[in-house]
Amino acid sequence: MSNLWFLYLFFAALLVFIGLYCLLTMRNLIRLFIAVEIISKGVSLAIVATGAVKNNILLAQSLAITYIVVEVALVAAALALIINIYKKNRSLDVRLLSKLKG
Amino acid sequence: MVIQIILLCGLVIFSVLAILLKDLIKAALSLAVASLLLGIIFFRLAAPYAGVFEISVVAGLITVLFILTIALTKKGDEVTEARLVKLAFPVFLILFLVIDGLVMKSLLQKIPALPSGPETGTFGQVLWKQRTFDLVAQVGVILAGVLAVLALFRKKEEDRDE
Numbered sequence: 583m584s585n586l587w588f589l590y591l592f593f594a595a596l597l598v599f600i601g602l603y604c605l606l607t608m609r610n611l612i613r614l615f616i617a618v619e620i621i622s623k624g625v626s627l628a629i630v631a632t633g634a635v636k637n638n639i640l641l642a643q644s645l646a647i648t649y650i651v652v653e654v655a656l657v658a659a660a661l662a663l664i665i666n667i668y669k670k671n672r673s674l675d676v677r678l679l680s681k682l683k684g
Numbered sequence: 685m686v687i688q689i690i691l692l693c694g695l696v697i698f699s700v701l702a703i704l705l706k707d708l709i710k711a712a713l714s715l716a717v718a719s720l721l722l723g724i725i726f727f728r729l730a731a732p733y734a735g736v737f738e739i740s741v742v743a744g745l746i747t748v749l750f751i752l753t754i755a756l757t758k759k760g761d762e763v764t765e766a767r768l769v770k771l772a773f774p775v776f777l778i779l780f781l782v783i784d785g786l787v788m789k790s791l792l793q794k795i796p797a798l799p800s801g802p803e804t805g806t807f808g809q810v811l812w813k814q815r816t817f818d819l820v821a822q823v824g825v826i827l828a829g830v831l832a833v834l835a836l837f838r839k840k841e842e843d844r845d846e
Contacts, residue, residue: 586685586688603776612754617703619742623718627725630734639729641814643731643810644811651822654826657746658829661752668757
């Protein structure tokens with residue numbers, strides 16, 4: 583069982599790494615948000631796999647569902663924000679956001 | 685075990701494609717396939733409700749939202765990424781794979797797991813009775829999301845009036 587846990591957490595950490603790499607290096611706002619989604623996949627995989635290995639799958643499922651609902655609300659708000667930023671700047675380049683003034 | 689490894693490898697491959705593909709529509713579709721594979725993994729881990737949510741909401745709804753946003757921001761593809769980013773990615777990935785493999789196993793042995801007995805009851809009982817506060821918080825988060833979207837789009841309509 584420990585090997586199985588190791589396998590799932592290994593891949594979950596890999597997903598988080600891929601997402602973090604994209605977040606730190608890329609410039610397109612939509613691509614940055616895809617990276618956030620990949621990180622969230624890694625986290626939900628870790629939650630459900632740990633629940634399955636530790637015989638707490640019902641609790642893990644309810645936590646994963648809560649996580650997915652939060653994720654959807656986040657995506658909806660962030661994509662609306664991205665559309666607004668695009669309308670203002672006519673670009674999705676994240677570097678242009680540093681020129682914003684309050 | 686073999687099927688699980690294949691599914692996990694597919695999940696990682698499609699996630700990598702989602703960040704490396706230049707066409708954003710293809711990247712969003714790769715993300716949807718990755719979500720689909722994650723949903724199948726959830727089913728195989730005896731978590732059918734989480735699997736259904738993952739496939740219907742993340743692979744379905746979020747992909748639609750992404751594609752809609754990409755369609756509304758047509759010049760989004762024109763953002764140029766640094767060339768070094770894609771070239772350096774395999775190097776960093778292999779480096780992380782080695783570190784992950786070496787560290788994770790010893791790390792798992794050191795993590796203290798809280799003792800817990802075997803679960804009783806059904807999923808519905810756990811979700812509605814044990815995690816009631818989570819459900820209240822979910823309602824709050826959904827309302828916050830809806831209000832945020834409404835506020836952002838109302839601002840646009842005001843701009844049009846001006």
